[in-house]
Structures are given as structure tokens and as C-alpha cells.
Amino acid sequence: xxxxxxxxxxxxxxxxxxxxxxxxxxxxxxxxxxxxxxxxxxxxxxxxxxxxxxxxxxxxxxxxxxxxxxxxxxxxxxxxxxxxxxxxxxxxxxxxxxxxxxxxxxxxxxxxxxxxxxxxxxxxxxxxxxxxxxxxxxxxxxxxxxxxxxxxxxxxxxxxxxxxxxxxxxxxxxxxxxxxxxxxxxxxxxxxxxxxxxxxxxxxxxxxxxxxxxxxxxxxxxxxxxxxxxxxxxxxxxxxxxxxxxxxxxxxxxxxxxxxxxxxxxxxxxxxxxxxxxxxxxxxxxxxxxxxxxxxxxxxxxxxxxxxxxxxxxxxxxxxxxxxxxxxxxxxx
Amino acid sequence: xxxxxxxxxxxxxxxxxxxxxxxxxxxxxxxxxxxxxxxxxxxxxxxxxxxxxxxxxxxxxxxxxxxxxxxxxxxxxxxxxxxxxxxxxxxxxxxxxxxxxxxxxxxxxxxxxxxxxxxxxxxxxxxxxxxxxxxxxxxxxxxxxxxxxxxxxxxxxxxxxxxxxxxxxxxxxxxxxxxxxxxxxxxxxxxxxxxxxxxxxxxxxxxxxxxxxxxxxxxxxxxxxxxxxxxxxxxxxxxxxxxxxxxxxxxxxxxxxxxxxxxxxxxxxxxxxxxxxxxxxxxxxxxxxxxxxxxxxxxxxxxxxxxxxxxxxxxxxxxxxxxxxxxxxxxxx
Numbered sequence: 001x002x003x004x005x006x007x008x009x010x011x012x013x014x015x016x017x018x019x020x021x022x023x024x025x026x027x028x029x030x031x032x033x034x035x036x037x038x039x040x041x042x043x044x045x046x047x048x049x050x051x052x053x054x055x056x057x058x059x060x061x062x063x064x065x066x067x068x069x070x071x072x073x074x075x076x077x078x079x080x081x082x083x084x085x086x087x088x089x090x091x092x093x094x095x096x097x098x099x100x101x102x103x104x105x106x107x108x109x110x111x112x113x114x115x116x117x118x119x120x121x122x123x124x125x126x127x128x129x130x131x132x133x134x135x136x137x138x139x140x141x142x143x144x145x146x147x148x149x150x151x152x153x154x155x156x157x158x159x160x161x162x163x164x165x166x167x168x169x170x171x172x173x174x175x176x177x178x179x180x181x182x183x184x185x186x187x188x189x190x191x192x193x194x195x196x197x198x199x200x201x202x203x204x205x206x207x208x209x210x211x212x213x214x215x216x217x218x219x220x221x222x223x224x225x226x227x228x229x230x231x232x233x234x235x236x237x238x239x240x241x242x243x244x245x246x247x248x249x250x251x252x253x254x255x256x257x258x259x260x261x262x263x264x265x266x267x268x269x270x271x272x273x274x275x276x277x278x279x280x281x282x283x284x285x286x287x288x289x290x291x292x293x294x295x296x297x298x299x300x301x302x303x304x305x306x307x308x309x310x311x312x313x314x315x316x317x318x319x320x321x322x323x324x325x326x327x328x329x330x331x332x333x
Numbered sequence: 334x335x336x337x338x339x340x341x342x343x344x345x346x347x348x349x350x351x352x353x354x355x356x357x358x359x360x361x362x363x364x365x366x367x368x369x370x371x372x373x374x375x376x377x378x379x380x381x382x383x384x385x386x387x388x389x390x391x392x393x394x395x396x397x398x399x400x401x402x403x404x405x406x407x408x409x410x411x412x413x414x415x416x417x418x419x420x421x422x423x424x425x426x427x428x429x430x431x432x433x434x435x436x437x438x439x440x441x442x443x444x445x446x447x448x449x450x451x452x453x454x455x456x457x458x459x460x461x462x463x464x465x466x467x468x469x470x471x472x473x474x475x476x477x478x479x480x481x482x483x484x485x486x487x488x489x490x491x492x493x494x495x496x497x498x499x500x501x502x503x504x505x506x507x508x509x510x511x512x513x514x515x516x517x518x519x520x521x522x523x524x525x526x527x528x529x530x531x532x533x534x535x536x537x538x539x540x541x542x543x544x545x546x547x548x549x550x551x552x553x554x555x556x557x558x559x560x561x562x563x564x565x566x567x568x569x570x571x572x573x574x575x576x577x578x579x580x581x582x583x584x585x586x587x588x589x590x591x592x593x594x595x596x597x598x599x600x601x602x603x604x605x606x607x608x609x610x611x612x613x614x615x616x617x618x619x620x621x622x623x624x625x626x627x628x629x630x631x632x633x634x635x636x637x638x639x640x641x642x643x644x645x646x647x648x649x650x651x652x653x654x655x656x657x658x659x660x661x662x663x664x665x666x
Contacts, residue, residue: 018496018632022496144493150632150633150634150636151636152489152493152494152633152636155492155493156485156489156493158492159488159491159492159493159653159657160477160485160488160489160492160493160653161485161649161653162652162653162656162657163351163355163648163649163651163652163653163655163656164649164652164653280613280614281613281618281619281620283616283619283623283625283639285614286614286616287614290616292616297649299351299483299645299646299648299649299652300483300485300640300641300646300649300650301483301640301641301646302639302640302641303483303484303485303638303639303640304637304638304639304640305636305637305638305639306616306635306636306637306638306639307633307634307635307636307637308633308634308635312632313632313633313634315496315632316494316496316497316630316632316633317633318496319495319496319497319632320492320493320494320495320496320497322496323495323496324492324495331664
């Protein structure tokens with residue numbers, strides 16, 4: 001399997017690191033496994049014999065890679081010219097027009113290349129188009145990392161709840177707001193101070209409104225609705241209210257009655273992101289930057305998954321999608 | 334696919350019910366899908382053309398089934414004589430010698446029949462033997478329902494954490510003791526009263542010591558250790574202490590410091606079941622009859638699954654194993 005990694009930021013670098021850690025295992029599964037291209041926003045390196053990930057994992061820098069030249073050309077050109085069995089699309093999320101990720105995914109799938117992505121933008125804007133493109137091309141489009149980071153929501157439903165119908169989904173889908181609300185709850189600090197702490201810890205997106213106004217959670221609600229409930233939802237279908245209005249009084253009032261205030265994303269008849277009172281002993285009620293997702297199923301009842309919604313742990317989701325792709329390739333051949 | 338159901342108690346009856354609810358879907362997946370035998374402790378009904386599950390789901394009684402005679406013969410004889418593509422082994426758990434389940438599973442696997450079981454006994458006593466028998470026979474041995482009921486622990490690790498190494502497992506693996514400890518915590522009742530409540534609600538095993546002395550949880554620890562961590566553990570490897578010694582004072586002292594006392598099963602270097610202090614805001618700290626299992630992984634970090642550990646919800650696990658078996662059969666043929 002020839003793999004391309006588009007996007008060499010935090011997630012791309014950590015993916016390369018963990019690929020080196022799992023290198024022997026990957027080679028046992030597929031002796032031809034290699035990463036033949038890695039791109040960032042400036043250009044890419046390409047080597048049909050495989051890039052030395054161990055060197056890259058040390059330097060974390062594409063331009064200083066010694067075994068192939070850095071080519072100042074767009075990733076789009078690369079995937080137009082070369083063939084990869086699997087493309088990791090890890091460029092930054094853009095929910096306005098999905099680019100450059102959307103074009104990368106469209107091009108890859110239409111050329112018959114499997115795609116694994118952590119990029120919410122293309123899925124929020126064009127989920128159904130991309131899924132049917134993948135189907136037509138007989139390719140996999142896997143996106144475990146787009147919702148709740150390392151928490152394997154899509155593979156859980158696909159592989160562990162095969163006999164169930166999911167009736168409703170609710171969850172804490174944004175770690176930044178959960179951090180802020182947890183600090184307000186446990187330390188009694190104001191919203192502004194908790195937000196500043198989150199920023200200092202590097203937990204917020206560049207535009208922090210994306211987190212605290214609920215946009216990020218709403219993107220995840222759209223992907224969950226489409227991928228798990230078969231909807232044709234777009235971002236404007238989600239009724240969104242964020243957490244700017246939550247003050248110390250509201251938190252303390254909730255606390256006195258055994259509740260916490262959490263920003264909850266919901267997929268049922270309506271799609272919604274809003275601050276909700278959650279009983280302290282409810283499985284969804286997790287704290288810090290943790291994410292939690294609850295599936296209400298017709299047979300299993302409530303199944304809740306909790307884990308890290310962001311950070312290097314998200315590589316777990318990318319790797320799981322990779323192993324799934326390797327397995328599908330082995331069955332095909 | 335020809336299916337046999339051995340054991341027609343609570344779980345067997347609910348399985349038949351949900352098979353009728355999913356009937357059209359199962360027939361779409363495999364037009365030849367049928368249940369050709371159902372056995373209880375007295376005998377069985379067999380029809381090579383398929384049993385009418387809709388009739389049985391109404392009457393819930395094998396002897397009054399109108400389309401095939403009830404045969405007063407042991408299930409062991411049935412699986413000796415007839416071939417099934419998949420055998421559900423749902424007879425009662427027996428951790429002393431595993432019977433009759435152990436013989437059923439051995440016989441089925443050695444004759445090349447896939448096995449799905451909810452029966453802990455055979456797995457606790459002979460996990461490695463049965464798994465290697467399944468391998469030799471090129472059969473599936475699936476047992477999602479044996480640990481934490483509807484909570485899909487094994488398929489989660491197998492399908493959703495493929496790139497991770499599980500370093501440690503801990504969890505609330507027995508719903509009865511969790512119910513008792515939750516009642517003591519929230520209502521301040523004594524251990525004896527909470528135990529009586531649990532008995533009145535039908536939550537305890539016939540021998541309640543099996544729950545409250547931690548044996549049931551220890552069985553699950555053994556299965557988790559063997560199936561997920563590749564150990565060769567037996568029940569006597571587990572250091573067990575139950576919850577008989579937990580009194581109101583201990584609970585109230587824990588509560589004052591923000592902890593609950595939970596009976597926790599652990600798989601790390603040692604295997605252990607014991608009452609532990611769990612912070613109230615820890616994802617494992619769930620209440621009532623809920624079960625929770627946390628996997629500590631080398632990439633994903635902590636992934637916690639919460640759900641119903643017993644009851645009809647457990648059929649979700651049996652069905653998921655059935656869909657997995659149907660899929661594997663489709664790939665083979």
C-alpha cells in the first residue's frame with residue numbers, strides 16, 4: 001500500500017511518529033506498506049520507494065528531508081499525477097468552502113484512492129456527495145478522527161452495534177467548552193478567566209468563537225446526523241447556542257441541585273447544540289477536555305463512549321481507519 | 334445460514350424476539366438465514382426448513398410449538414447429529430465445570446460450526462483451548478455478551494482500537510453490586526437493605542454470593558485478561574474481595590471527600606476485584622445497574638464505555654456477533 005499524507009501540522013507529525021512506532025506491525029500486515037508522499041501548505045516530498053519516516057519523525061521538517069527534494073507545488077497537483085492506495089487528508093478544517101481538503105478528497109476518491117480524513121469541513125459541506133463518490137469508485141472514505149478525536153464513534157456504530165438502530169445521539173463534542181465549563185464549575189472562576197486559561201493552554205481554535213459559540217460542536221452534529229442517522233443535514237439545520245451567556249450564578253445554581261451545565265450536541269428529530277443541565281451522575285457528564293457521546297439504541301439502550309476529543313490521542317482514530325483500509329485491501333486482493 | 338439456539342431462558346427468548354424484529358433485514362443479508370433448532374434443558378425442537386420464530390416469540394414455549402415435535406433429547410446429541418453454521422450457546426453459566434456449555438462449544442467448534450455465546454463458564458475455564466480449537470476449525474468464537482452485557486467491549490478493541498495496545502483495563506463489571514453501592518450512596522440505606530432491594534428486583538443471581546463476593550466480576554476479569562491482553566489467566570489468579578464489608582460509615586466518609594465506593598475489576602500486572610474509591614467525576618463512576626469499562630491505551634489514552642450490563646439489552650451483543658458471523662460467511666463464500 002502506497003500512502004500519501006496531506007497536511008503536516010500537529011496531527012500529520014504525530015501520525016508519522018506513531019507510524020514509526022507501529023512500523024514492524026504494519027510491514028507484517030502489508031510488506032509493501034510505505035508512505036510515498038507527505039505534503040504541507042508549501043509543497044511536498046515524494047519518493048516512490050517510500051519516505052524514511054524515522055528521519056522525518058526526528059526532524060519534523062519536510063524541507064530538510066535529505067532523501068528526496070522538497071517540491072514547491074500544491075498537493076492537489078501531486079494527487080493528480082501520482083497514484084496512492086490511501087490518502088490521509090489532514091489539512092486544516094475550513095467550514096466556509098472546505099478547501100483545500102474538499103478538492104483533495106474529491107480528486108482522490110474519483111481517482112480510486114481510499115481516503116482517511118480528520119478534516120471536518122469537507123464532510124460538513126459535502127457528506128452525501130463524497131460518500132456516493134466513494135461508493136461509485138469502490139473506495140473507503142473513513143473519518144473517525146473528525147468527531148470526538150480519539151473516541152471511536154463511527155466504528156463503534158458500524159462494527160459494535162450492527163444489530164441496533166440508533167434512535168438518538170447526544171454528547172459533549174467540544175473539549176474547549178467542556179474545559180471552560182468544568183473550570184467554572186470546580187474552581188468557581190468566571191467565564192472570561194476560564195476562557196483565558198483555555199487560550200493559554202492552547203485549547204482554543206485560532207478563532208475562539210468557533211468553539212464557544214458552538215460552531216465546532218454543530219459541525220460534528222452534522223457529520224453524526226449524516227453518517228449515523230442517514231440524514232442530509234447541513235450546518236444551517238443545527239439550532240446553535242453557545243456558552244457566552246453562562247455566568248457563575250447559573251453554574252452555581254445548577255451545582256446546588258446536583259447538575260452541571262454542559263454544551264450538548266444532539267441529533268434527534270431536530271439537530272441542536274445548546275447548554276444543558278446534565279445530572280452529575282449521568283454518564284455524559286465528564287469533565288476537563290474530555291468528550292462523551294451517547295447513542296440511544298433500540299436494543300442496547302444507552303451506550304456511552306468517553307475519551308480524548310483532541311490532541312495526539314486522535315492519531316488512534318487515524319490508525320484505526322488505516323488498519324481498516326489495510327484489511328479491506330487484503331480482502332479485495 | 335442455519336442457526337441453533339441452545340438455551341431458551343431469559344436471553345434465548347429475547348434473542349428470538351429480536352430476531353423476529355430484524356427478520357427482514359437478516360433475510361436481506363442472507364436469504365437462507367433460518368433458525369433450525371432451539372433447545373432448552375429438557376430437549377429441543379428441530380426443523381431443517383426453519384422454525385417459525387414468530388409463533389415461538391408469542392408462546393415462548395418450545396413444547397407447545399405446533400410445527401415440529403419437541404424431542405426429549407439433550408442438546409449435545411442434537412449438535413452431534415445435525416450441522417449448524419452458527420450455534421448460540423446460551424445455557425446458564427457454571428463456573429465449576431462449565432457444563433453443559435463447555436461441551437456444547439467444544440463439540441460445535443470441532444465440527445466446524447461458528448459459536449456465539451453469553452456463557453462465561455466455558456470461557457473462564459478453557460479460554461485458550463477454545464480459541465485455539467476455533468482457529469484450527471477456521472470458525473468464529475464470539476462472546477461479546479459474556480462481559481458487561483450490551484457494552485461492546487471485545488468488538489470495540491477488535492474493530493475500533495486496532496492501532497492501539499491496551500495497557501490496562503478497569504471497570505464496574507457487575508451491575509448488582511453497583512446497584513447496591515449506588516443505593517447506599519444516594520439513599521443512605523444499609524448494605525443489608527440494599528441487598529434485599531436488589532433481590533426483590535431480581536437483580537441477583539440465585540446464589541447472591543456470586544455477585545457480592547466478587548466472583549462474577551472476577552470471571553469477567555479473567556475473560557478480559559485472556560481475550561484482550563493475551564494472558565493465560567484462570568479464576569484463581571484473581572485477587573478477589575467483595576463488598577460485604579462496606580458499611581454506611583465507609584460510604585459516607587468517601588462521599589464527604591467526593592468519592593464513591595465501587596467494586597472495580599482490574600487487569601494490569603495483577604488481576605484484581607476489590608472495592609475502590611472512585612472520584613465522582615471519573616468516567617468509570619456510573620450508577621444504578623450500569624456497567625463501565627475503561628481501556629487505557631498507548632495511543633488513544635483512556636477510552637471508557639458505559640451501558641447496560643444485563644437484561645434484554647444484552648441481545649444487542651448477541652446480534653452484533655451474529656452480524657459479524659454473517660459478514661464473515663459472506664466473505665468466505
